[in-house]
Amino acid sequence: xxxxxxxxxxxxxxxxxxxxxxxxxxxxxxxxxxxxxxxxxxxxxxxxxxxxxxxxxxxxxxxxxxxxxxxxxxxxxxxxxxxxxxxxxxxxxxxxxxxxxxxxxxxxxxxxxxxxxxxxxxxxxxxxxxxxxxxxxxxxxxxxxxxxxxxxxxxxxxxxxxxxxxxxxxxxxxxxxxxxxxxxxxxxxxxxxxxxxxxxxxxxxxxxxxxxxxxxxxxxxxxxxxxxxxxxxxxxxxxxxxxxxxxxxxxxxxxxxxxxxxxxxxxxxxxxxxxxxxxxxxxxxxxxxxxxxxxx
Amino acid sequence: xxxxxxxxxxxxxxxxxxxxxxxxxxxxxxxxxxxxxxxxxxxxxxxxxxxxxxxxxxxxxxxxxxxxxxxxxxxxxxxxxxxxxxxxxxxxxxxxxxxxxxxxxxxxxxxxxxxxxxxxxxxxxxxxxxxxxxxxxxxxxxxxxxxxxxxxxxxxxxxxxxxxxxxxxxxxxxxxxxxxxxxxxxxxxxxxxxxxxxxxxxxxxxxxxxxxxxxxxxxxxxxxxxxxxxxxxxxxxxxxxxxxxxxxxxxxxxxxxxxxxxxxxxxxxxxxxxxxxxxxx
Amino acid sequence: xxxxxxxxxxxxxxxxxxxxxxxxxxxxxxxxxxxxxxxxxxxxxxxxxxxxxxxxxxxxxxxxxxxxxxxxxxxxxxxxxxxxxxxxxxxxxxxxxxxxxxxxxxxxxxxxxxxxxxxxxxxxxxxxxxxxxxxxxxxxxxxxxxxxxxxxxxxxxxxxxxxxxxxxxxxxxxxxxxxxxxxxxxxxxxxxxxxxxxxxxxxxxxxxxxxxxxxxxxxxxxxxxxxxxxxxxxxxxxxxxxxxxxxxxxxxxxxxxxxxxxxxxxxxxxxxxxxxxxxxxxxxxxxxxxxxxxxxxxxxx
Numbered sequence: 006x007x008x009x010x011x012x013x014x015x016x017x018x019x020x021x022x023x024x025x026x027x028x029x030x031x032x033x034x035x036x037x038x039x040x041x042x043x044x045x046x047x048x049x050x051x052x053x054x055x056x057x058x059x060x061x062x063x064x065x066x067x068x069x070x071x072x073x074x075x076x077x078x079x080x081x082x083x084x085x086x087x088x089x090x091x092x093x094x095x096x097x098x099x100x101x102x103x104x105x106x107x108x109x110x111x112x113x114x115x116x117x118x119x120x121x122x123x124x125x126x127x128x129x130x131x132x133x134x135x136x137x138x139x140x141x142x143x144x145x146x147x148x149x150x151x152x153x154x155x156x157x158x159x160x161x162x163x164x165x166x167x168x169x170x171x172x173x174x175x176x177x178x179x180x181x182x183x184x185x186x187x188x189x190x191x192x193x194x195x196x197x198x199x200x201x202x203x204x205x206x207x208x209x210x211x212x213x214x215x216x217x218x219x220x221x222x223x224x225x226x227x228x229x230x231x232x233x234x235x236x237x238x239x240x241x242x243x244x245x246x247x248x249x250x251x252x253x254x255x256x257x258x259x260x261x262x263x264x265x266x267x268x269x270x271x272x273x274x275x276x277x278x279x280x281x282x283x284x285x286x287x288x289x290x291x292x293x294x295x296x297x298x299x300x301x
Numbered sequence: 302x303x304x305x306x307x308x309x310x311x312x313x314x315x316x317x318x319x320x321x322x323x324x325x326x327x328x329x330x331x332x333x334x335x336x337x338x339x340x341x342x343x344x345x346x347x348x349x350x351x352x353x354x355x356x357x358x359x360x361x362x363x364x365x366x367x368x369x370x371x372x373x374x375x376x377x378x379x380x381x382x383x384x385x386x387x388x389x390x391x392x393x394x395x396x397x398x399x400x401x402x403x404x405x406x407x408x409x410x411x412x413x414x415x416x417x418x419x420x421x422x423x424x425x426x427x428x429x430x431x432x433x434x435x436x437x438x439x440x441x442x443x444x445x446x447x448x449x450x451x452x453x454x455x456x457x458x459x460x461x462x463x464x465x466x467x468x469x470x471x472x473x474x475x476x477x478x479x480x481x482x483x484x485x486x487x488x489x490x491x492x493x494x495x496x497x498x499x500x501x502x503x504x505x506x507x508x509x510x511x512x513x514x515x516x517x518x519x520x521x522x523x524x525x526x527x528x529x530x531x532x533x534x535x536x537x538x539x540x541x542x543x544x545x546x547x548x549x550x551x552x553x554x555x556x557x558x559x560x561x562x563x564x565x566x567x568x569x570x571x572x573x574x575x576x577x578x579x580x581x582x
Numbered sequence: 583x584x585x586x587x588x589x590x591x592x593x594x595x596x597x598x599x600x601x602x603x604x605x606x607x608x609x610x611x612x613x614x615x616x617x618x619x620x621x622x623x624x625x626x627x628x629x630x631x632x633x634x635x636x637x638x639x640x641x642x643x644x645x646x647x648x649x650x651x652x653x654x655x656x657x658x659x660x661x662x663x664x665x666x667x668x669x670x671x672x673x674x675x676x677x678x679x680x681x682x683x684x685x686x687x688x689x690x691x692x693x694x695x696x697x698x699x700x701x702x703x704x705x706x707x708x709x710x711x712x713x714x715x716x717x718x719x720x721x722x723x724x725x726x727x728x729x730x731x732x733x734x735x736x737x738x739x740x741x742x743x744x745x746x747x748x749x750x751x752x753x754x755x756x757x758x759x760x761x762x763x764x765x766x767x768x769x770x771x772x773x774x775x776x777x778x779x780x781x782x783x784x785x786x787x788x789x790x791x792x793x794x795x796x797x798x799x800x801x802x803x804x805x806x807x808x809x810x811x812x813x814x815x816x817x818x819x820x821x822x823x824x825x826x827x828x829x830x831x832x833x834x835x836x837x838x839x840x841x842x843x844x845x846x847x848x849x850x851x852x853x854x855x856x857x858x859x860x861x862x863x864x865x866x867x868x869x870x871x872x873x874x875x876x877x878x879x880x881x882x883x
Binding site: 385461466467468469470472474485 | 673675678680703704706707708710711713715717719720721729730733734779782783785786
């Protein structure tokens, strides 16, 4: 039998090898294309509007005159609205997540229904949230009109499911041995949760919240229905004031037929991307920092 | 705390409540007209043929899926079966960055770059102008690539290593293991990814509005401008329609359809994910 | 070439020490030091100073042995001693683990398994593997067996049918499943699934079948059937089996390798080491090494 020299050369047939090569090439091209696209978008935007970037853009208000047009009102509007939305959504979301993970009966109908609800809410198109806002908050029973308050509530509804899901995962990541150790020392369930589980889950929740917030900043469709596309030249003054947001300011300038305003829209996009980049970076840094602290 | 969770319930209830009554009211008025082919609810006299919205939505979402499925799945397979640990650490965040690009920016790119420089120049059929369904489809496709990539990657990565090893032990190449065994085993998760991506594309408003325009043209040519159900809602909602008017109610009618379709798709998608988790976790 | 060197080696050691298990030659074992590895004529595997590391962690080292053909060789030892790791190097399954590195020389007949020009795909076609937990593909029974042949060639349907039938018969599973070849393999019992995995390996006509604790997830009756199967299979294939169960090793194998974990007291590193490789009969009655004796008599767990 094996008195001849054995060869371990590949005996894979040619067509298999061709397919292997073609497949690997296809995979690589896909990944490279995705990466390249990100750079290409930024490159085109910068090419188009990079020269406009200056603090003026951020300090000027929108105007029909290109030389004095800027984004201040929309940036402030975004900050106000997303700020309030976070203020509304985070406590509710965190408490819901805590309830579901720590205090709800694991097998009853109500809990299952609630979980199903949250999962589905996460997939509802953004524009539908705008519709509810229109029906119930801006008009309808609350009739707050097209104000910062209405917008904040709509955005809060949008990010609520995301915060719940992320917080639940952060809570689940806390090793049960922490809690069990506390209980074995005579702590009540609530004490164990408040002193051990919650603090341990804070970093994960914070990171997730930052990500939810960055999503909210980029949303455009729901607030289209809430009057954010109007020409707003002032910063928000309160929950009852008019407003606009950065994505929609971009939208508005982009729809303008004059080319200078289209360039302004590109500049606005760069600002928006920069803000998002900063937020995501801080989320990553936060996560790394807390991971390092934990492993010391 | 339990009261906080009630808020979540309220939100869902709210959605349903806002949509159903207005829809019914509208339906009463327009049932006969829905099957026409002219969609002009905001004009007088209003017309309510749903066909243009349906075809517009169908064409744009289809183009998006045609773009996103190959690239998304390729990325997923790359991540789960081809990438080394370090390569994975680099590529996954890149896909997250892609996922983080706001729809306005994608719409802008479609309007300023894709439509004029690619579609208008190279699309052979008809006379593409500033707004095209093809451009909207392409950008929506880019939007949903990360959804397919991450959900499918989760599914494929969960396929136990033992199954891959068994296939390798039979003399299969990496491609054969990835496509004939792993993909097969993780199929329900991959299907979930496709369904969820489809639902997202279905509900996308801003891109369709910016890139495909707001004219509900009934056509089969992606080079034409079109309106989708989602972009109609966005478009109609900008103005200040009178509460209770049939124009106002139309927005809610279309909204109901949108909500129902995406709800069913999401439930379906999540079911597939649950089924997948049962098997492998 | 290799034949000549093998013959001279064989002549160095007593000529009766052959690949098929035979009477322990008291003269040869008396003249052979315990640390000198058993030599065979034309061994299937030859390992010299083999070590396996994952990054900085050395899982097993200093392995020198030859594995005979057409026989069953068992790897035994307490958990964590690296026997599974070593088994996996024999068909380059460790390649799939990032950071895994194999040192020393590992020859399959006279070919270097880890030579840059050696194709891992070809290696695995010739050296098959059955795993601890039965892992049939989520396909039909027929498709499970057909996977290997289909991937390695373009067999016609009639050829495939033959291969499937032959493999299932060799694995003593044909009678139980011949009427339900198109049903899902996941519907079989644990023991049946494992026999299916064996049939699946056989279908690509390997020379060697590696088995990594194949019975540890099965009940005693299923285990027995597989052990009977192994006795049949060794007529045609070489089998190397890792097992936690000493009695199983004693029952089925002709040669046994015993490993332990050595702890380096200064660095606190644990590494698996080959302690003894011997004919099974001898290992379980008068082993050469005292650690082996402690293990097989139950003094060491």
